[in-house]
Amino acid sequence: MTTLSHTNPLSHGQRWLRALTDKLTGPSLAETGRNLLLPSIGIALFLTFWHLAAPQVLTSLGAFPGPADVLEQSGQLWQEHNDQRERAAQFVTMQEQRNERILAENPDAEVRIRSYPGSPTFIDQVFTSLGTVLAGFVLATLIAVPLGIIIGLNRHFSAAVNPLIQIFKPVSPLAWLPLVTMVVSATYVSDDPMFAKSFLTSMFTVTLCSLWPTLINTSVGVSAVNPDLLNVSKVLRLSFWTHVRKVVLPSSVPMIFTGLRVSLGIAWMVLIAAEMLAQSPGLGKFVWDEFQNGSSQSLSRIMVAVLAIGFIGFLLDRIMLLIQKKVAWNE
């Protein structure tokens, strides 16, 4: 065992080195080059065009930001985030020191630590948005998958709810938002709320808009199970639950995941719009605040947000794809 643990890192390192050198030489290099070359050219061309075109577009807040401005502002936003973190840490240490002094004088004194009251930074907003979108998406999945299974299994139920689905599916998030806001503030009344109302509003809006693709794909997947497999299930006399668990669900997993990926994409788009309109914390609010702020850097900062939104959306889809590859049998 000890020899193994001694030799393993070495051989692992060697193997890793080997893989790397393989990648950098010969046909593998050519392959990697081909795979990277065209996307790199595409990005380079886009950046050049952007760089040349941006100064031509004049707004009341100055010229449209070019790539360089955006890069600078993203560094700036990162810096602000780190500064904010430092101040927050100091704020807490100060309180702790003060509390220690008070306790030293009077051990029975009630002490508490308040959180830093500073405004959330860009990075904080990113994480708020991610949390909200995941909550909304998970809720949508929890509703859409079981409902989709019932719709797919039962022709009569399907016929009954189909018109509702068709009508609600194309509704824009902005139309739902005022209704959701009013309903949340009317029904979620609590002295010590576990969730902020703004969070709930954004989350429900995301849920309402993103559950449709999953719902429809699940029902289609469930109703399209290979009839031969259904006959196998009948011959085996599988009980309803075993039938759903062992035949229907695995068979429709690929379709469900296609729906989930579309849903997650929609959820992310909807969330930004909802946050802008509802002024609930998140990336959307960041964009709106910068727009209202109207400083000379605002446009660059909004552009940073735009790119971040796109990049996060792309990452979310990739993560879903990875999960799909782990879960689905046809990958």
Add this chain to the structure above:
Amino acid sequence: MTKPHLELTNVQMAFDTKDGPFIALENIDLKIRKGEFVSLIGHSGCGKSTVLNIVAGLLQATRGGCVLDGHEVNTPGPERAVVFQNHSLMPWLTVYENVELAVQQVFKKSMNKKERREWILHNLKLVNMDHALDKRPGEISGGMAQRVGIARALAMKPSVLLMDEPFGALDALTRAHLQDSLMEIQQDLNSTVIMITHDVDEAVLLSDRIVMMTNGPSATIGEQLHIDLPRPRNRVNLADNPEYVHYRQAVLSFLYEKQRFPDKGGEEEAGPVVEAEAPEQEEDTPESQSKHAESPVRRIA
């Protein structure tokens, strides 16, 4: 004769279509004894699969019925295991898990975990598929998948094994190989088998009896041919066995002279006289076909 193991009596099957009822089967009477290997042969669309599905319980006859060991068949069940044309394995389960799904369902109470495992492995060994337990159906060839389908059906210990063109989708060599395996297994287990086939050689080689069906609509049993060839049968030796050739010719004559094409019953000339059972059927069939053409029941192409 003793009481038959499986009995179809006066079965009629009608499907509702928007042009009114379509009579697929009419007056099917069939008695099968235990351990008998029966092939159903006929042109496409003559309702062979419908007969099989009625025995399986996947379809309900509109008139008449099917009795197995004294019990009427009206729902599907593992005692009438089906081997489907396209193996019908769950693509997300491994070879082992596919058989396990069946064994767990059928022997949940009567076998413990270890016995079930042994029984699954035993059946996979029977079809020579114990080397690929952890492969998914997508990773093995069609012939292998069909073997697993057969193993799954055998693992249910069915009293009747129903096979719907089990080897239809396979290449000739694989098919011959699987036919030989099936013959061996059937002889070992003495199982009752009903097999649908298009293949005359397959029918003669495997069966104790060939049931030849007339063309639809209102398809029924045209002729029955008992194959009295000794077992075990060897395809190479049988190839120039005069009896084998004779049986083959009888089936071919039924299929290509008396029932040449679906819906063209009256056109053919009388073929060479072939010794076969139920000769009166020869004159009967073209007539009954033309009768159907005038009947109020509309035909579906």
